[in-house]
Amino acid sequence: MKTEILDSVEARHLKPEVPHFEVGDTVDVHCRIVEGNKTRVQVFNGTVIARSGRGINETFTVRRMVGDEGVERIFPLHSPNVVDIRPLRSGKARRAKLYYLRKRSGKSVRLAQRHSDHMVRK
């Protein structure tokens, strides 16, 4: 009963539809940024290395290499500031959290491509 009520209160703040993507996918995250009184959309591109939490608390971690420095950002899945998530390339991942990618650099960071039908078609 308690969980039911809390879930229904949460449900008002969930996005009606979240694009399907999986751990290992390369995605473009469209992020709304407020600068003073202007808002603009910034795109963060990288590999999804983790998804965690449930309901309104669900987040995903995107990792990308900038130069030879690894950059990770954690996005709340249902945040209104995360405008869009576009999966570009599906990667083969054999575990739920790809934290081992942090220790790798160069060519070994790449994941083998998997041909999945949830990718954005151009």
Add this chain to the structure above:
Amino acid sequence: MTLLLGKKVGMTQAYDSEGRMTAVTVLQAGPCTVMQVKTPETDGYRALQLGFEDVKKSRTKKPLLGHAGKAKTTPKRFVREWRLDQDEQVEYAPGDAVSVSVFEGVGYVDVAGTSKGKGYAGVMKRHGFGGFLASHGTERKHRAPGSIGSHASDRGHGGNLKKGKRMAGRMGGVRVTSKNHRLLLIDAERNLLVVKGEVPGPTGGYVEIRTSRTRRQTQT
């Protein structure tokens, strides 16, 4: 000024209009029943007595059964009074239901409940004392209160301890009012109130919800 009785359902999160995540508390508020209307003639002051949540008849004492019977209702577990001003109109009669709709248009509420008991707590936890250093020669008094008075201190009463000196002891389990919670949602269908921030007491604890008196009631 409005009172409603309720129960803490639990906490969750919500996004505000600017996309920031805030912690919110969900309260099951009412439906309450008016148990008694107190008037200056009979009771010396004006008030409404509200009751929340039924108790089994077999678990009630006879006087309470009679009291509830006067309002033609069942005995209630949680009963509190809503004090009325001299000139405030009473639009309720005993037996009437009071629901969350009384908070329509209200922007901020105060919530009172019994805080979680912490047991016998030291001064650092109970009163926020600083304690002593972890090292540099400190021995056996890392969380101690320090001096509590001198041999013949004037601040006490000539060698006695000053009254009200903050020391270790029972903490929590007392009535606490947390003020000025933004009222985010009124769900009349399921008698729910969603307020911003945390509210005293455990999940399932009884709370009193009032319109905030110290804050302007503008909903922004």
